[in-house]
Amino acid sequence: MSWRFVSLPPQDGYHMVTSFVSVADYVSRGGRNTLLVFSVKEPFVNVGVHQEVWLEVDLDYTSKAGIPVVRRDLGGGTVVITRGEHDYFVVVNQDEAPSDPKALYAKYLSPVVEVLRDYGLNAQLKDQDIVVNGKKISGNGAMTHGKAVVLAGNILMKLDVDLMSKCIRVPTEKFRDKMAKDMSEWLTSLERELGYVPPREELDKKLKASFERNLGIKFEDSSLTSEEIEEWERLAREKMEEEWIYYKDRRHPELRTERCVKISSSVAICHVDYKARKLLRITAKFLGGKLAEVSISGDFFVMSPKGFIELLEERLTNLSPEDIPKEIDRVFEEKKPTIFGFTADDLKKAFLEIVNKPEVREVI
CATH class of the missing domain: 3.30.390.50 (CO dehydrogenase flavoprotein, C-terminal domain)
Structure with a gap:
């Protein structure tokens, strides 16, 4: 079975959270299953679709620091996306994906687990996350869109715990210090585990090989279609609107x-x-x-x-x-x-x- 492998240049937050929706539209129309990989240009705060921004984000800090708040179509918690992570999006026809979330994560995250183990790390799948010696190195989420299923995730290459803790809303500064300490204890990265940051091209090569082995597929290096790009730009513009970003708060x-x-x-x-x-x-x-x-x-x-x-x-x-x-x-x-x-x-x-x-x- 032939899949597309699409590697994009770094994107802003609005384009990151809409890329997989555009691809899901393509897959829903009968297009090929796709593995999409890229990273971000600049940090942004990524809020889950079911969250209220005021409860989750320190808006005073993000406003002063010029860090955008972006609401995605996917559930999950608020995360601070930095240039220190490598992001991947698996977009498949709904008929080929397990309907049970646990089975879905197991099927499409096993290749990522294998990549981390190939680096000599003790990687394990824990619910929808991947942990190394009990510390999270990869966060993931899933959604359906049209006739497609999307699994979105990342590999933490390098951590910026200081920035992450400043963007999250906390009751006191003392609590923020504790949160930063906790983050350091339950998050890890390739840099922390390996002592260096592997090149992104190397990660992509390993991901391609692992997905092919685990799923019995073959990749074709590809680009997004003109229709996907046009829809992607439209969706990104929508995500910039405050009406969307704060829709849960204003509700x-x-x-x-x-x-x-x-x-x-x-x-x-x-x-x-x-x-x-x-x-x-x-x-x-x-x-x-x-x-x-x-x-x-x-x-x-x-x-x-x-x-x-x-x-x-x-x-x-x-x-x-x-x-x-x-x-x-x-x-x-x-x-x-x-x-x-x-x-x-x-x-x-x-x-x-x-x-x-x-x-x-x-x-x-």
Whole structure:
């Protein structure tokens, strides 16, 4: 089976997060499966599609430093993309990709694991990440787009923990110092493990050979089609719009809190961070004994259907607390979402935590 191998020059953040969408359109129309590789020109903060920017990013610092904030179409957490990583995007026909997220990651990340082992590293697949001696060296995520499945990931070649920690929102500077220390302990890079940074061309050569061996395919060095490039430029322009970057924040402008507050005898706003397999952030406003508004965000991945979180928020609005678990089950049964990071039971437990808060109990 013949795949395309496309190596691009360094891109800005807006073009990075739209490249694989353009290629997915091409694959959906019957084009060949594609492995796309490139790096970034300059650092940027990459926010997951289900996250609220104000909760995740230190906007004072990024604004002063001139570091763009870019929202991608893919789930997962906020990451600071630097020139010290090598990025790859696997775009395949949906019929050829495993529908189970765990099997999907195993199939298309095994070649990357093999490349790292070829350097003599003790690399292992852990959920959707690749770790070396327990430290993450590769972060990955997946999504469906049209009739294509996209797996996006990177290999950390060189770390800039100082920059990463400055871009992330934290409660105090003391906490930022702790976060930087923690990052150094749970992230690693090729430079740290090998004592040097391999050339990108060498990495590409190894990736090509490993994918061919593991998947039984042959690569043809290729370029993007003119249609892909035209669509790519259009999508990149869309991603530059503040309406997209802050769409999650603007969807719930009144739910800006990280605690529980009783506003009046009939109104309370409450926020909880619930750790399922991935992080669930829920902010809810209760009015007159009912859930008046809710924001569900976090670093999870919803592979399908598109717009599921927004639909879920709408379906839960105006319900009494006792009806919330039943409606969650109903929506999950109807839409049968493919989610990596939390289950319907996790969501019900998170809401139970909210409704049991004293501030909420007093108004319901």
